[in-house]
Amino acid sequence: MMDALSPEQQMAALDDLPGWTYDAARKALFRNITLADFSAAFALMTRIALAAEQQDHHPEWSNVYNRIDIWLTTHDAGGVSARDVKMAQTIEAFL
Amino acid sequence: MMDALSPEQQMAALDDLPGWTYDAARKALFRNITLADFSAAFALMTRIALAAEQQDHHPEWSNVYNRIDIWLTTHDAGGVSARDVKMAQTIEAFL
Numbered sequence: 407m408m409d410a411l412s413p414e415q416q417m418a419a420l421d422d423l424p425g426w427t428y429d430a431a432r433k434a435l436f437r438n439i440t441l442a443d444f445s446a447a448f449a450l451m452t453r454i455a456l457a458a459e460q461q462d463h464h465p466e467w468s469n470v471y472n473r474i475d476i477w478l479t480t481h482d483a484g485g486v487s488a489r490d491v492k493m494a495q496t497i498e499a500f501l
Numbered sequence: 502m503m504d505a506l507s508p509e510q511q512m513a514a515l516d517d518l519p520g521w522t523y524d525a526a527r528k529a530l531f532r533n534i535t536l537a538d539f540s541a542a543f544a545l546m547t548r549i550a551l552a553a554e555q556q557d558h559h560p561e562w563s564n565v566y567n568r569i570d571i572w573l574t575t576h577d578a579g580g581v582s583a584r585d586v587k588m589a590q591t592i593e594a595f596l
Binding site: 442444445448451458459464465466467468469470478494 | 539540543544546547550553554559561563564565595
């Protein structure tokens with residue numbers, strides 16, 4: 407069981423994650439990423455998928471050609487937890 | 502340039518694609534697929550991604566853990582074309 411971040415913790419986390427915003431409707435960290443083409447987008451998705459398995463924490467995401475929308479939320483916590491922040495940091499390291 | 506299917510052609514195509522429906526809002530063939538877990542879902546997505554590159558025709562899709570939602574549409578045609586039917590058949594062959 408993982409606790410949701412407090413509003414203060416969440417704001418501090420977002421300060422360190424430029425490009426990410428808080429999607430209140432989905433209680434999730436959100437980022438969209440545009441790559442050169444589908445090949446580049448799916449290559450990034452593959453790296454994220456491997457990290458997701460490693461962290462046992464999986465994104466909610468959609469892809470249209472070279473664009474990826476990613477939401478990170480922790481259902482057990484009812485919102486954003488430290489696991490989402492970690493996954494966002496992992497994704498940033500891939501960019 | 503690829504023409505959209507006529508309504509009659511589209512209905513005939515859907516008759517041969519159980520599990521697929523027509524999403525009128527997105528003018529797309531739609532199917533959702535549930536796999537055992539994320540690993541199985543992403544493995545299927547990888548096969549579809551390779552086929553998409555091969556056919557130069559890419560899905561619009563989203564994934565949440567073991568579930569995949571897939572929309573197939575041809576923007577140049579303003580709707581569903583023979584390329585979407587071919588891709589749907591390709592995906593079915595993977596299942």
